[in-house]
Amino acid sequence: MFHFLFFLLFFNSLSPLTISLNPEGYVLLTLKQIIKDPQGSMNNWNSSDQNPCSWNGITCKDQTVVSISIPKRKLYGSLPSSLGSLSQLRHVNFRSNQLFGALPQELFQAQGLQSLVLYGNSFSGSVPNEIQNLRYLQTLDLSQNLFNGSLPASIVQCKRLKTLVLSRNNFTGFLPNGFGTGLSSLEKLDLSFNQFNGSIPSDMGNLSSLQGTVDLSHNHFSGLIPASLGNLPEKVYIDLTYNNLKGPIPQNGALMNRGPTAFIGNPGLCGPPLKNPCGSDVPATSSPSSNPNLPENSPPNGAGSGIGGSEKNKGLSKGAVVGIVVGDLIGICLLGLLFSFFYSRVCGFNQDQEENDLNKGRKGRKECFCFRKDDSEALSDNVEQYDLVPLDSQVAFDLDELLKASAFVLGKSGIGIMYKVVLEEGIALAVRRLGEGGSQRFKEFQTEVEAIGKLRHPNIATLRAYYWSVDEKLLIYDYIPNGSLATAIHGKPGLVTFTPLSWPDRLKIMKGTAKGLTYLHEFSPKKYVHGDLKPSNILLGLDMTPYISDFGLGRLANIAGGSPTLQSNRVAAEKLQEKQKSLSHEVAANILGNGYQAPEALKVVKPSQKWDVYSYGVILLELITGRLPIVQVGNSEMDLVEWIQFCIEEKKPLSDVLDPYLAEDADKEEEIIGVLKIAMACVNSSTEKRPTMSEIQEVLTMDLIEGTTVRFPQL
CATH class of the missing domain: 3.30.200.20 (Phosphorylase Kinase; domain 1)
Structure with missing residues (x-):
């Protein structure tokens, strides 16, 4: 009996070790077993736990797994099909790892999945038709992978989808029928850098919830631009660059008042805002004929007349034209005499009447x-x-x-x-x-x-x-809800802690700001200059999208009644220079302008686009170094540009210059050095040697992505 009780107690003491982990935990252990984890992200995934809710990257609700999130940990391998058996799984995030292989069809058995974020891996193959099972899916981000094949027609069953990002893959084929009507909840759409072909679905104009940029660029879309795209919200920017589109650009709604940058790379497109006009043989964007009563073999209006027309359909004779012109001139003169007579009789009477009314204390009203x-x-x-x-x-x-x-x-x-x-x-x-x-x-x-x-x-x-x-x-x-770039870099005064910007966020801000300035400089109606660019007037949206603000504010404030003008700034700068002989001309100017004004601001009355380029360069340096534009060096002050030049001359390592918060992004050293080169080109003391904003935008968007050398001849 003693031995039996001892055995029973011993067995009970072992049972928690052998059968304690619940089934969901064992499913996740299969993930750990088949994936290499060089950074040890899954080290605390142990079979001795009762459930996986305390494991790194795992979130539970009511002791049930609802989220797997292990981004940027260099995970290497493929996903196990067993993940689909996690019945309450809501969120999957493996972004920026080294995962590969096809998406297992079984993954889509987790029908409650709300977000699937896999961008920045090497997944391949097609998207399974089983995606239609994910009726609650809101976010699908498969960008920067190797996916191919057509987008499954069943994706239009994901009625709640808000974010669809498929950029930088090898997707081919037409967009599914019902794309615009089925995915009417979409707020973000990015299909860029794929091989989609066929026409743009006309029902895409039904996507009334879209925000930001609708990016269809760098594909093989062909045919006409559907006029229904103009039905999208006017604040939406539609990027159609580098496709095979043709015909006139519709001039309605969201397609109006766009610069040519939204349409370049489509040789067959014509009409405003492009410079190549549409010829008479260019098909219209709408099917009904503008001349429905003409037979098919009739020439269009004006055809066959004038030069090159047949004798039978020749235009009016010169004598007839002269007669018409003379008659019009006589008519205009007669109308002028009648108007003069009417004005002197009627308006003179009303003017006298108004004076009489005002004398009686009543304001008169003119009746002509x-x-x-x-x-x-x-x-x-x-x-x-x-x-x-x-x-x-x-x-x-x-x-x-x-x-x-x-x-x-x-x-x-x-x-x-x-x-x-x-x-x-x-x-x-x-x-x-x-x-x-x-x-x-x-x-x-x-x-x-x-x-x-x-x-x-x-x-x-x-x-x-x-x-x-x-x-x-x-x-x-x-x-704009996320404050200014100045606060994002340095934090709010008085607050000890804040969330620093990651390098990808900083790069996104750099690129967006460059795009905005390029638009102002080259594609806005008057080719504007900002003139006062600095981090405090670059605002950030919830997704860290930058918005250039305060454009034209100085002039409006001056008209409205009195803010300091650039002229008064220059006067103050001259006084400052007299008081601080120890400072260089450039430092004096920059201290006055908070470090962002170009050195020539003291001499030149009218701001130029190269002023903005200089200011943009200082902002790049600030994003790289995390330092204010005026650097304290011992007992003296040095502007950020001068300090960077000093560090380069002294051959200091990048770590001495880099913002300490970017230490985790040391693997991005090549990108950071590339941006540093761009910044130094922008802050060149010679205005002629500074690049244009369009050149900067091209380098940021293409060279850094491709990893090639920054292409500025002066560097």
Whole structure:
């Protein structure tokens, strides 16, 4: 009996060690067994645990696995099919590893899966048709892999899909039927750098929830651009570059007011904004004929007349044309005499009547269209009260709603106060109050602000509306929720800790800012110059998308009544230079401009695009080093450009220059050095030797991706 009890107690003491781990834990152990894990990410995955909920990368709910997330850990191998047996699995994230092989069909048995993020691996093969089982899928990111084949038609059954990113693979074939109607919840779509072909589905215009950039670039899409794409939200930027599209570019909705950068690389496209006009033989974007009553063998309007036309269909004779012109001139003269007589009789009477009314204390009203010079000037330059003026068709609020909304101060500067305003519907806006002066320059202000309001680019903060009165001038923008780049690099004053930017995020900010500046410099209507670019006016969206803000703000504030101009800055800089003889000319200028103004700002009155290039270069240096643009060296101050040049001359290692928060990204040394070369080209003291923003954008987007040498001849 004693031996039996001893055996029973011994068996019970061993049983937790042999059968303690639940079935989900054993499923995950198969992953650990077949995948190489050089960084030990799965070292604490032990069979002695009761469940896997405490394991690295595993998240549970009610003791059941709901998430597997092991990104950027150099995992090597293929995924086991058994993962699909995790019935409550919601999220899978293996981004930026070295996984390969095909996606196991069994993975799609986890029908509750909401996000599948596999970008930055070497997966291959096609996407299984079983993806239709994932009715709750919201995020599918397979970018930067080796997937091939057509996109399965069954993907349109994923009705809740919000993010579809397939860029940089080898996908081929047509987009599935019903792509636009079936995936109507899509908010982000990126199909770039694949081999998709066929026409762009006309129902893609139904994707009314899309945001940011819809990227269809670098594929083999052919045929006409469907006019229905214009039905997408106007704030969406549609990138169709480098395809085989042809015909006229539709001029409606989201396709209007776009620069040529959205369409380049399609030799068959014509019409605005491209320079090559459409000929008469170019097919229209819509099927109905503009001349439905003409038989098929009839020439179009004007064909066969004039030079090259047949004698039978020859145009009017010279005598007939001269007769028509003379008759028109006589008619115009008669109309002018009649108008003059009418003006002197009727408007003169009303002017006398108005004076009589004003003498009686009542404001008279003119009953005819009498536009005297003094009246028009009074209307435009001495406005006492002006309603809220929308600059976008999507503005759905009025002045009363704006003034009643909750407002929070975001910041103050010499130009004005910036508020976050939250309307009753929960819509957040950014409102800048410019001040109370400048009541005599409304017409000038109106021209300037409405020109700025027409600019539309995914990396430029959009001006939505404005308000003008004698006592108040307001600019209303979209609210960008993630603060400024200055805060993202250095943190908020007074806060000890903050989340530093990773290198991929910094690179994304560099590229987006370059795209925005390229648009301003080369593709905006007036080829604008920002003139005051710095991290504090580069705002960041939730996904770290950069938005260049405060464009044109200095001039608007000057018109509205008084902010410091560049001229006053130069006067102050000259005084500073007199007081600080020990500082170089460039350092004095940069300390005044917070380190971002080009050295020639002291000498040249009008800002140039090369000013922006210099400022952009300083921002790149700031993103690489994590340092402020004015560096404290011993008891003296040195601007960041001079400090970097000193470090290069002294042949200091990259680690001495690099932001300490980027220590984990040491494997990106080649990219970082490439960006450093770009920055040094931008801050060249010679304006002629600085690259253009389009050259910078090309190097950032192509050379760094391909790992080739940065192509600036002066380096």
